[in-house]
Amino acid sequence: MKGAGVYCSGMTTVIDGNAVAEDVRADVAATVDALDAEGVTPGLATVLMSDDDASSTYVSMKQRDCEEVGIESFHVEIDPDEPASELYETIDDLNAREDVHGILVQLPLPDHVDEREVLRRVDPAKDVDGFHPENVGRLVAGDPRFVPCTPNGVMRLLDDADVPLDGLDATVVGRSNIVGKPLSNLLLQENATVTTCHSRTTDLEAHTRSADLVVAAAGIPEFIDASMLAEGAVVIDVGTNRVEDSSEKGYHLTGDVDFESAKEKASVISPSPGGVGPMTRAMLLVNTVEAAAALTDSDVPLP
Helix, strand or coil: CCCCCCCEECCCEEEEHHHHHHHHHHHHHHHHHHHHHHHCCEEEEEECCCCCCCHHHHHHHHHHHHHHCCEEEEEEEECCCCHHHHHHHHHHHHHHCCEEEEEEEECCCCCCHHHHHHHHHHHHHCCCCCCCCHHHHHHCCCCCCCCCCCHEEEEEHHHHCCCCCCCCEEEEEEECCCCHHHHHHHHHHHEEEEEECCCCEEEEEEEHHHHCEEEEEECCCCCCCCHHCCCEEEEECCCCCCEEEECCCCCCCCCEHHHHHHHHCCCEECCCCCCCHHHHHHHHHHHHHHHHHCCCCCCCCHH
């Protein structure tokens, strides 16, 4: 029995990421209410050290998400021309605050800031992105504290669509530390047989055509089409690419998958936008309330 976040288009099941994310947010709100009853208000701090409009918009969306479910949000903006020490000291201050349970430093950062140092600086118990080396190691070992939000969202979508992962041949296209690598590990832990492809992979099409599940996370607009898929494959599109056009906005968003072509061959497919993107934001809320529960030794039911 498939979840509420799917609908059918012909013979293809299309995953509705917005619907699944709405269910997740409802679960998070219930957990927030339970924590509030114990005197705990989950708090998420966002830190922005960039003039990038997309980063600023994304942080604002995260703040609105927090408000909707009752998570308190704290925001710090740092001029990108300030020295790296300003960011490091800000992180140290947030690590020490008892009302802050999760810390998210929005990437990318200015060139003069060492991103690896920033990731190491965040308290692993408040690292709701799941990027601290300790949390990466725990994920690889099969004992995660926090699962990175996008891979976690992909796994939720697959579960909601009742995709059986045990024994499945999965191909992940992309090997980033944020998506490709952690997702490959998560699929492996669910007993899928996983191939991770990247820019040096020879004959990419041979890997995707032989896969039961294809996850596209390479950041290349619509480069995976029906010709690269097996009949009946499950296709998850992680990409969100801005493509210039002649519209009033001057661009449109598209995924890494040619949706119209791929849906004619796929048995299950997620669109982009409207698939993984809403889940990434929803899973950040999940990680934040889990952090609040752990840091306050609460045993409330988690989403």
